[in-house]
Amino acid sequence: MAIRVTLDRILLDRRMSLTDLSEKVGVTLANLSILKTGKAKAIRFSTLNALCRVLECQPGEILSYEPSADDVLEEAADQAAE
């Protein structure tokens, strides 16, 4: 997955634990852990909204895009098709 969740960095900046965040956002610790470790397949707007509200940040600060080898190959295939 090319989308990276940088929740651990923001939590470090805010000096907040995952348990605190879980209580404030209303998402279980297990689900936040899935999100933090990059195992999540998707994120709801409502969850993203709650995270941004509690962490006082923009969605772009939580998520970042780092192309993987698959993405590079896919892009090359798209260009070849054009």
Place this chain on the structure above:
Amino acid sequence: MKALGKGSIASIVQIGLSFAWVVLWALFIAWALAAASYLVFILLTTIGVVDPATIPAIESSEQVRIQVEGIDPGALRALQWTDWQIFAPALLVGGVTIGGSLVIVSRLRRLFDSFTTGEPFRRENATHLRVIWITMVAIELSRYVLLATLGVLLGIFGAPDSVGSASYSINAENFSTWMSILILIVLAEVFREGARLKEEQELTI
């Protein structure tokens, strides 16, 4: 009555499958004993310990006579126990069918285990369905191969009346078997897709 979960149709089917599992194992043991006994019998008759002439022909031979094209069935001699060219492929067909059925019922039991717990869309269930249809294909194909082998053996070693050209018809049940296989192929993929969607839904935070 609900289809999935405890006390559902799935749990009744599961009981039936457990019964079928026991029956199939009993059949498998009976088949293994019959095959081993027949092998010993043929070895003994080959080395001359047992005289084939002393062994009576199989009773009610009208049912076990080989139907050979263009020959009056009444003209054929009764089947003998020493006609290994008929018994060996028949035993192999039986073995493949019982063995394959054991694999199918074993997978069905695991499939219905998860249906009874109310979680049908699991990745393993798609694999179980895939194994079931592959086993069904294997049984069908081996049946054709063994029937062809039987024809060749009859051609080489002779049918009970020493006639080479035996004909075998593909009956209607084969059509339904192949249709079932096609349906299972589709269902396996439906389950795989269902499991993927469920996984995705579970990993949506």
